[in-house]
Amino acid sequence: MSAQPQTQTTPRPAFGSVLTDTMAVATFRNGQWSDHEVRKTGPIEISPAAHVLHYSSTCFEGFKAYKWADGSVNVFRMSSHIERMCQSARALALPEPDADQLETMIATVIDRVRDQVPDAPGALYMRPILFGTTPNIGAAASPPGELMLMVLASPVWDYFSGGMKPLKIYVETEATRCASHLGMVKTGGNYAAAMGPTLAAKKKYGVDQVLFCPGGEVQETGAANFLLIRQGKILTRSLDATFLHGVTRDSLLRIAPAIGYQVEERVFTVDEMLAWVKDGEAALSGTAAVLAGVGTLVRDGREHKVGNGDVGPHTMKLRAALVGIQQGEIPDTHGWLHRI
Numbered sequence: 001m002s003a004q005p006q007t008q009t010t011p012r013p014a015f016g017s018v019l020t021d022t023m024a025v026a027t028f029r030n031g032q033w034s035d036h037e038v039r040k041t042g043p044i045e046i047s048p049a050a051h052v053l054h055y056s057s058t059c060f061e062g063f064k065a066y067k068w069a070d071g072s073v074n075v076f077r078m079s080s081h082i083e084r085m086c087q088s089a090r091a092l093a094l095p096e097p098d099a100d101q102l103e104t105m106i107a108t109v110i111d112r113v114r115d116q117v118p119d120a121p122g123a124l125y126m127r128p129i130l131f132g133t134t135p136n137i138g139a140a141a142s143p144p145g146e147l148m149l150m151v152l153a154s155p156v157w158d159y160f161s162g163g164m165k166p167l168k169i170y171v172e173t174e175a176t177r178c179a180s181h182l183g184m185v186k187t188g189g190n191y192a193a194a195m196g197p198t199l200a201a202k203k204k205y206g207v208d209q210v211l212f213c214p215g216g217e218v219q220e221t222g223a224a225n226f227l228l229i230r231q232g233k234i235l236t237r238s239l240d241a242t243f244l245h246g247v248t249r250d251s252l253l254r255i256a257p258a259i260g261y262q263v264e265e266r267v268f269t270v271d272e273m274l275a276w277v278k279d280g281e282a283a284l285s286g287t288a289a290v291l292a293g294v295g296t297l298v299r300d301g302r303e304h305k306v307g308n309g310d311v312g313p314h315t316m317k318l319r320a321a322l323v324g325i326q327q328g329e330i331p332d333t334h335g336w337l338h339r340i
């Protein structure tokens, strides 16, 4: 038997594979939301005819609460995520969650599982989900009148525990990530739509992710926004309905000017991106990793190195600036953190 303590020999669970023991649940019927309940995390019962199982009437959110050195737990940009959840529901013709109730559900779960929040660089990943439970398999063309809203919490550890490996990304100019009118909606169907092209590219080119660029215009990957970065400058696609408006993206763009980066938001092409990465950087942004550096782009079967192929210094600097705010080491001058 090893004399080493378990914590040093056992790898941390993979991102999202563990839930805390507490969740919150509210239901919608007869045109209104019920009071929410706090329950022990476990299986739920829904009809096999539940609308979501047949017609994907669902949306979700993902964001983190951080345990600071002073022991407090602080949620990053909770109101932006609640707003986006409501916007997703509207786009899918689902009844919107009550924003105040959803905030209470989130705060209650976090408070109950306070002792299960990992220390930095870990966090508590929060996952609200909304889905249609109306039992009617004939309702393909009408929205569900009965729904469930749940708030789940998952302890997550250092995303880069295996080291910050530069990503290899396939540049996809034919397939689309999702239906163009649902690009800014955080819904499971978009992930289902991106699965086929992503698995095909992984198999054929050994890439980590696919950057969707329909018609040669750079959009985003299956679950993260895309930024080009160099000394003094960030270039990223301007907001439109074709891609998910990431809160991480928005946060990075807002802190950028103060640390020496001018932000340009506009549509740009694959050719422009390939010219940029000859001596510039590229990175993916999202809640899970915050900012992950791209080392290689694969285009028409040809590999293009991004800079020297490593995660670049500007990517590291921007990431550190945002992570510092999230973890309470740099003052939050934007009012982004909500203490629970």
Ligand SMILES: *Cc1c(COP(=O)(O)O)cnc(C)c1O
Residues within 6 Å of the ligand: 062, 186, 220, 221, 222, 223, 224, 225, 244, 245, 246, 247, 248, 249, 285, 286, 287, 288
């Ligand atoms: C969630 C998500 C992102 C990242 O959004 P954040 O708010 O930064 O976490 C980007 N793209 C897609 C498709 C997403 O689902």
